[in-house]
Structure formats: structure tokens, C-alpha cells
Amino acid sequence: MVIGQKTMFVRTAGCDYSxxxxxxxxxxxxxxxxxIRLLTPEQIDAELRELGGGAPGHVTLSGGNPxxxxxxxxxxxxxxxSGAAVALETQGSRWQDWFVAVDELxxxxxxxxxxxxxxxxxxxxxxxxxxxxxxxxxxxVVIFDEEDLRYAAGxxxxxxxxxxxxxxxxxxxxxxxxxxxxxxxxxxxxxLVERVMAEPGWKQVRVLPQLHAWIWxxxxxx
Amino acid sequence: MVIGQKTMFVRTAGCDYSxxxxxxxxxxxxxxxxxIRLLTPEQIDAELRELGGGAPGHVTLSGGNPxxxxxxxxxxxxxxxSGAAVALETQGSRWQDWFVAVDELxxxxxxxxxxxxxxxxxxxxxxxxxxxxxxxxxxxVVIFDEEDLRYAAGxxxxxxxxxxxxxxxxxxxxxxxxxxxxxxxxxxxxxLVERVMAEPGWKQVRVLPQLHAWIWxxxxxx
Numbered sequence: 001m002v003i004g005q006k007t008m009f010v011r012t013a014g015c016d017y018s019x020x021x022x023x024x025x026x027x028x029x030x031x032x033x034x035x036i037r038l039l040t041p042e043q044i045d046a047e048l049r050e051l052g053g054g055a056p057g058h059v060t061l062s063g064g065n066p067x068x069x070x071x072x073x074x075x076x077x078x079x080x081x082s083g084a085a086v087a088l089e090t091q092g093s094r095w096q097d098w099f100v101a102v103d104e105l106x107x108x109x110x111x112x113x114x115x116x117x118x119x120x121x122x123x124x125x126x127x128x129x130x131x132x133x134x135x136x137x138x139x140x141v142v143i144f145d146e147e148d149l150r151y152a153a154g155x156x157x158x159x160x161x162x163x164x165x166x167x168x169x170x171x172x173x174x175x176x177x178x179x180x181x182x183x184x185x186x187x188x189x190x191x192l193v194e195r196v197m198a199e200p201g202w203k204q205v206r207v208l209p210q211l212h213a214w215i216w217x218x219x220x221x222x
Numbered sequence: 223m224v225i226g227q228k229t230m231f232v233r234t235a236g237c238d239y240s241x242x243x244x245x246x247x248x249x250x251x252x253x254x255x256x257x258i259r260l261l262t263p264e265q266i267d268a269e270l271r272e273l274g275g276g277a278p279g280h281v282t283l284s285g286g287n288p289x290x291x292x293x294x295x296x297x298x299x300x301x302x303x304s305g306a307a308v309a310l311e312t313q314g315s316r317w318q319d320w321f322v323a324v325d326e327l328x329x330x331x332x333x334x335x336x337x338x339x340x341x342x343x344x345x346x347x348x349x350x351x352x353x354x355x356x357x358x359x360x361x362x363v364v365i366f367d368e369e370d371l372r373y374a375a376g377x378x379x380x381x382x383x384x385x386x387x388x389x390x391x392x393x394x395x396x397x398x399x400x401x402x403x404x405x406x407x408x409x410x411x412x413x414l415v416e417r418v419m420a421e422p423g424w425k426q427v428r429v430l431p432q433l434h435a436w437i438w439x440x441x442x443x444x
Contacts, residue, residue: 002428003430004225004387004428004430006418006419006424006428056425057426058426183404186404186437190437197228200274203278203280204228205228206225206228207228208226208433209433214436215408215411215412
């Protein structure tokens with residue numbers, strides 16, 4: 001729901017999932033342990049200002065799973081005071097009361113190819129709480145294969161009133177050549193578009209690529 | 223604002239502009255004269271149902287400039303009765319009362335590279351009427367060069383409260399090779415992203431490619 005947005009990323013460490021194709025596994029698999037830092041909201045805000053040359057207009061909180069952190073509400077409050085809009089992405093496995101303070105919340109339940117299991121009771125409750133609060137949120141499912149697409153159809157059917165996004169996933173996380181990756185990801189995206197076009201059952205859906213990978217390939221920190 | 227949306231396009235013929243880089247010039251330059259058909263709203267609705275295998279979930283009205291047609295309100299009403307959401311794109315050179323019935327309205331004023339001149343008084347009035355009506359609308363400027371980017375900054379400054387999109391334009395309308403075009407458009411998009419990232423003045427902006435060209439190249443009817 002925020003594709004193309006000029007934003008600054010803040011990634012939290014730790015995840016209750018371990019998706020087979022996670023493109024940010026360094027946040028939870030120990031491979032970047034030495035880069036994890038414990039920061040106060042004020043320190044994060046100060047660092048964003050320094051990096052961005054002033055107060056940020058838009059900040060995205062991601063992970064790992066940022067919903068593991070109860071105290072993130074304080075950071076969101078501080079960013080709002082600084083004038084920034086705040087987006088957040090989480091798989092929808094945990095509720096936090098500060099969800100309702102997020103300007104653009106993406107719930108991204110993980111399809112079968114991830115190896116994870118969706119807890120529907122928890123997701124149901126999160127969706128209904130956000131709806132009750134009048135929050136601006138959407139659902140997104142990353143797609144790698146036909147089974148994922150069937151899973152996504154089930155999610156869309158379960159929550160028909162929630163804006164729904166399909167995104168073609170990156171299954172070449174080790175491809176070092178950005179041009180080669182671009183050709184491959186374009187073909188994967190085209191496949192997904194054709195599949196969705198062919199089925200009258202898919203109506204109000206939006207189908208998107210992972211644009212960052214189209215530009216920066218598998219590079220980190222961009 | 224509707225990037226990636228599964229939609230059916232209805233293009234109206236005729237335009238008050240003649241942008242140098244128009245990618246749909248066939249709607250106004252006479253080159254597809256024999257394909258222009260006069261249809262009632264009911265005929266259009268019937269044709270969409272036949273093409274899509276049922277009632278469409280989402281329809282995009284574009285042109286040419288659809289805002290030249292006073293009677294388009296009847297089509298929008300009929301599409302809503304069929305359960306479709308309706309998006310519309312126009313340069314913002316003419317007001318129509320039915321603008322407020324559109325679910326997702328994109329105003330796309332044309333930058334200097336188009337060769338066109340923006341009538342700011344008209345655009346001011348359109349923006350303020352849409353704001354008064356509480357319409358869901360956004361501004362988009364297609365960018366080809368530095369001068370276009372300066373023009374876009376002026377638009378964003380003039381209407382700071384309106385969601386703002388920058389889109390890198392396709393300057394290779396005659397490139398027959400889709401792979402070659404993809405590489406070129408990716409580089410143009412990356413340039414635009416880098417330019418916007420570098421300027422702290424650009425804050426809540428979203429920067430997007432013309433995804434359809436990344437998939438289908440310069441093919442028509444897709």
C-alpha cells in the first residue's frame with residue numbers, strides 16, 4: 001500500500017517466524033548479530049534526522065516482526081511529533097495496542113511456501129480490531145507458486161472488505177547480477193499478473209512487484 | 223494511486239492536449255480513427271462483462287482526456303450499479319461535476335517536456351472543489367528530465383495536502399524490443415529515485431515506474 005513511497009526503514013531484530021525465503025533473515029538468524037543495537041526512541045529519531053538531512057517525512061517500521069515489541073508505541077508517537085507518517089509491516093501473528101496509531105499498516109500473512117502456519121484466530125482478531133478502530137490498513141500476500149495463490153484467494157475471501165495486494169516474491173536471493181535478477185523477477189511478475197487476469201474471481205486486487213529488488217537487486221541497506 | 227490494480231480500461235477519444243511524448247496518441251491524432259466507436263453506457267457495460275467474463279470489479283477511464291465528455295457521469299453511475307469501482311485519469315484542464323463520483327481520481331498536469339502549458343487557475347479550482355467534496359484523489363507528474371522535476375516540485379508545493387506521485391516516463395515509444403526497453407526504463411526509474419532521495423525537500427512523495435511498459439513494452443491493447 002506504500003509502494004514507491006520515499007521512506008526511511010527502521011528494522012527491529014527478532015522474529016516469531018522463520019520463512020524459508022525471508023529476504024531479511026539477517027534480522028533474526030544471527031548472521032548480523034553484531035549490527036543489532038539497543039536504541040531509545042530519541043536515539044532513533046536523532047539518527048534518522050542525521051541520515052536524512054532533517055526530519056523524515058515518512059518512516060517504515062519493519063523487521064523481523066516489529067509487533068514483538070510492546071514499547072514501539074513510544075517511537076511512533078515521537079515520529080508523529082516530528083511530523084513523519086509511519087508505515088508498518090507485520091505478518092499478523094501478534095496484536096499490539098499501538099497498531100491503531102500506525103498511518104499505513106500492512107498485514108502480510110505468510111503463504112505455504114514460507115513453511116509457516118497462519119493462526120487464523122489471531123489474524124481474525126487483529127483485522128476486526130483494526131476495522132473497529134477505523135485504521136488505514138491492508139493485506140498483502142507474497143506469492144511464489146500456485147499453492148500460495150490458492151492460499152491468497154482464501155485470505156481475500158475471508159476479509160473481502162480489506163484492500164488486498166499480491167506481490168511476486170524474490171526466489172533468487174543469491175543472484176549477484178542485478179540485470180539477471182531483473183529479467184527473472186519481471187518474468188515472475190508477468191506470470192502473476194497473467195494468472196490474476198485470467199480469473200474473474202480476482203476483482204479488486206492489486207498485483208505488484210518488489211520494486212526495491214528491481215532497482216537494487218539483492219543489495220542490503222538500500 | 224492505483225498501480226497494480228486489476229482493471230479494465232475504457233479510453234475516450236479526443237484530447238485538448240497534444241503532449242510530445244503521449245503514449246496513447248492514437249486516441250487523438252487520427253491514426254486509429256477507424257477504431258473509434260460511439261457507444262452508450264449500456265453498450266460499454268455489456269462489452270466489459272463479455273470481455274471480463276462477468277461484472278468488472280474495477281474500471282479505469284482514461285483517454286485522450288475523458289474530462290471533455292460531460293455525459294460520462296451516466297457511465298460511472300451504471301458501473302457503480304454493477305458493483306465496479308471507477309478510477310479516472312485526466313490532466314486537470316477541465317472540470318466536470320461527475321468528478322466527485324469517481325472513486326480514485328488522478329490529476330496529471332503535464333510538465334514542460336510535454337510542450338503543454340498548465341492553466342493554474344483551472345487546476346486550482348479543480349483541486350479545491352475535490353477537497354471540498356472530500357474526494358479520494360491524487361496528483362501525478364510524469365518526469366522526463368530535470369526541468370520536469372522542478373515543475374513537479376512546484377506542483378507539490380502548491381498543493382501540499384494532496385497525495386503526490388512522480389512517475390518516470392517512457393521516452394522510447396518506438397523501441398520494439400521489450401527486454402531492451404525494460405533495461406532502459408529501469409535505469410530511468412533508478413535515476414528518478416536517486417534524485418528524489420537526494421533532496422530533503424521531497425518528503426511524502428511516491429516515485430513509481432510505468433509498470434505496464436515494464437511488462438508489455440510498447441504493445442497496445444494490454
